[in-house]
Amino acid sequence: MFTLLNVFFALALFAGSVFAAPIKIRSETHTINMVNNCGTGTPTLVQNGAVLNSGNSYTATGPFSAGIAYLQTGECGLNGDECTTVEMTLVNPTAPGAGSSTDITLIAP
Numbered sequence: 190m191f192t193l194l195n196v197f198f199a200l201a202l203f204a205g206s207v208f209a210a211p212i213k214i215r216s217e218t219h220t221i222n223m224v225n226n227c228g229t230g231t232p233t234l235v236q237n238g239a240v241l242n243s244g245n246s247y248t249a250t251g252p253f254s255a256g257i258a259y260l261q262t263g264e265c266g267l268n269g270d271e272c273t274t275v276e277m278t279l280v281n282p283t284a285p286g287a288g289s290s291t292d293i294t295l296i297a298p
Contacts, residue, residue, distance in 0.1 A: 222245065234256060237255065274293070
C-alpha cells in the first residue's frame with residue numbers, strides 16, 4: 190500500500206537520478222585556417238620545431254601555444270627564419286585578458 194511518504198520517496202529518487210546524469214562538457218579546440226592569396230608557396234604551421242601542417246587548416250585539440258605560421262617559398266627556415274611569420278598562442282581564457290594572442294613578426298637575419 191502506497192502512502193504519501195512512499196510517493197514522495199519515489200519522486201525524490203527519480204529527481205536525484207535525473208540530476209545525477211552525466212553532463213557533457215565540450216573540450217577546447219582551435220582551428221587555424223591559412224589562406225594563400227599569393228599563388229606560390231605553401232602555408233606552413235610549426236610548433237616546437239615540428240611541422241604540423243603544410244596546407245590550409247589545422248585543428249588543435251586543447252590549448253595551442255608557441256605556434257608559428259608562414260608561407261614557405263623555399264627561402265624560409267624551419268621556424269620561419271628570414272620570412273614574415275604569424276606567432277600565436279590560442280587558449281580559452283581563464284580570466285579577462287588572459288586568452289589567445291597573436292603577432293606578426295619579421296626578424297632580419
